[in-house]
Amino acid sequence: MKPATLLATLLASALAFGQKTAYKFEVSDMSASDSPISFTGTTKLLGTGKTACVVTAHNNSSQSLLAMVDTAEVATPHEYDQPVSFEYDGFFKELLITPGLDFDVVDERDYSGEERAYVNGVLVPPPPPNFPCHAKVKVQFIQFEDGSTWGDYEIKKSMMARRAKNIALLSHLVDAYNTGGEAAFAAALDELPEWRRGHLKFEADYFKLTVTDLVRKRLAAAQKRQASGIF
Numbered sequence: 001m002k003p004a005t006l007l008a009t010l011l012a013s014a015l016a017f018g019q020k021t022a023y024k025f026e027v028s029d030m031s032a033s034d035s036p037i038s039f040t041g042t043t044k045l046l047g048t049g050k051t052a053c054v055v056t057a058h059n060n061s062s063q064s065l066l067a068m069v070d071t072a073e074v075a076t077p078h079e080y081d082q083p084v085s086f087e088y089d090g091f092f093k094e095l096l097i098t099p100g101l102d103f104d105v106v107d108e109r110d111y112s113g114e115e116r117a118y119v120n121g122v123l124v125p126p127p128p129p130n131f132p133c134h135a136k137v138k139v140q141f142i143q144f145e146d147g148s149t150w151g152d153y154e155i156k157k158s159m160m161a162r163r164a165k166n167i168a169l170l171s172h173l174v175d176a177y178n179t180g181g182e183a184a185f186a187a188a189l190d191e192l193p194e195w196r197r198g199h200l201k202f203e204a205d206y207f208k209l210t211v212t213d214l215v216r217k218r219l220a221a222a223q224k225r226q227a228s229g230i231f
Contacts, residue, residue, distance in 0.1 A: 021045040027055055030138040036061035036150070037068070037142070039105075043133040046108060051077070053133035055106035064096035066230070067143040069155055074106050074135040077128060081136075084110055091163050091225060092170075092218040096145055106135065147230035160231055163222070169196075170219040177212055185212055 025041040042054045053074045059065055067089045073081040086105035090096045097103060141151035141159070149156050169192070176188035189197055189211065204214040225231075 025053070025133040025135075028134075028136040030136055031070075032139075032151075034150075035139045035142075037070075037139050039135075039137050041133060041135055044108060045130070046111065048129075050111060050129040051131055051133065052108045052111040053106065053135055054104055054108060055135050055137055056102050057105045057137075059097050059099055059101050059103075061144065062099055064098045064145040065142055066090050066096055066145050066147075066225075067141070067159060068097065068139070069141040069151075069159075070105055070137055070139045072106055072135055072137040074110070075131060075133050077131050081134075082110070089159060089163070091230075092166065092222050094217075094221055105137065147225075147228075163231070167219070167222050167226075170215050170222070173215045174219055182212070 022042055022044050025043050027039040027041040029035070029039055031037065036059065038058045038060055040056050040058070042056065044052045044054055046052050055072060055074065057068075057070070065088070067087075069087045070085070072084045072086070074084055076082045084106050088097065139151065141149070141155040143149045143156070143159075173185060173188050177185040180187075189200070192200075200211050200214060204211045207214065209217070
């Protein structure tokens with residue numbers, strides 16, 4: 001086979017393969033009619049050979065989103081759907097969900113685990129890895145960059161309460177550093193639950209920051225929003 005013909009064949013095969021491994025499915029949007037979010041679904045074939053039903057949200061608002069909460073039920077290889085919740089809170093961050101942005105609320109990681117089930121000590125054969133995708137999604141709560149909110153008031157109250165606790169925690173860490181330096185900061189950090197310390201260290205590594213600098217940045221972002229009347 002000539003090189004040019006071989007190249008064309010390989011390109012055609014790659015395109016055909018790509019078309020088979022990612023295609024759209026319809027998402028049932030159960031949100032209120034005035035929700036500023038829309039959804040699309042994409043069926044993906046993972047490298048493991050498994051199917052993943054990815055749900056992508058689109059911000060149709062003219063404002064950036066400071067926070068968003070939704071719930072979903074998505075298809076699985078089993079006879080039941082899987083509940084998946086998505087929560088984003090940018091109160092302590094500088095970057096928000098900007099107008100027109102697409103972002104996944106159900107992603108491939110929700111299908112990455114290896115399932116094993118046993119009955120009387122005997123391994124049950126796993127279900128087929130490929131299946132038709134479907135999903136239902138409902139936006140529960142949104143806070144816009146100007147502080148205005150949409151949706152469930154109880155979720156708003158819960159989120160505001162968590163923010164107040166996190167501000168107190170971050171302030172305590174910063175105060176410890178300001179009064180006693182790195183040693184005092186490390187001691188205050190050790191007082192936190194292990195999962196909280198691990199999360200801060202993970203974020204610091206991800207953004208290539210020290211934990212001290214990360215804490216300062218998170219607190220500064222929150223205080224800036226509070227100063228503009230957003231809580």
